[in-house]
Each structure stands twice: as C-alpha cells, then as structure tokens.
Amino acid sequence: MNDLDQMNLQLAQNIAAALREMKAENERLRSERDHYRTKYFEAQAEIERLMAIIRALFGDWPEPAIEYMDGGDVQDFGVAHRILVPVEVDEPCGDWCACAEYGDFPTTCYRLAAEFRGSET
C-alpha cells in the first residue's frame, strides 16, 4: 500500500467514526424532540380545554352564559369541561359528600376533579 492509499484509508476511517457519532447524536435529538413534541401537544390540549371554559362562560359577553345557568346547567357544564367527575355510587361516599344528602342510591355522585381539589393536609 502506498502513502496515498494509506492516507485515503485513514480518511475513510475518520469519516466513518464521525458518521457514527453524528447518527448517535441525531438519535438522541430525535428522542428529545419526541419528548418535547408530546409535552407540547399535552399543553396545547390543556390550553384548548381552558379556552373552551372561558368561551362557554364569557363568549357571549355582555350576556354571560352563567347568568342564565341553574344548578343543573352548572353541573352539566362542570361535567362537559371535566371539572366535575360523575361517579356511580351504591352508598354515600361519606358524611362530607353532597351525595349523602341525596339519600336515593344507587346514584351518580359528582366529584370535583382531583386536579382542582386543594391539598388535604
């Protein structure tokens, strides 16, 4: 092998090593991109959910929908926007729960979604 062939082989080895590093880095970036893309879509879905609540309540301003809502409307609104979670129960959840006053079981208990409950310390 002459010197030129030797140099070309060394160059090819260096390029191959650089390619392996670049491909590994691109894989890492793809994985990071997928992670942030998922986070983006989760945040976007939450933004749209919250915007739907604002529009439902204030979209017809200065005649806010809430002015015309009775208790049933508020309950339906809460369920539609995942603020209230309907749970079928065969007995009262506890003395503390609104369904305990209802008395006729089985019934649907409407609970405030976990993310809106305060910390119970």
Ligand SMILES: [Zn+2]
């Ligand atoms: Zn209950």
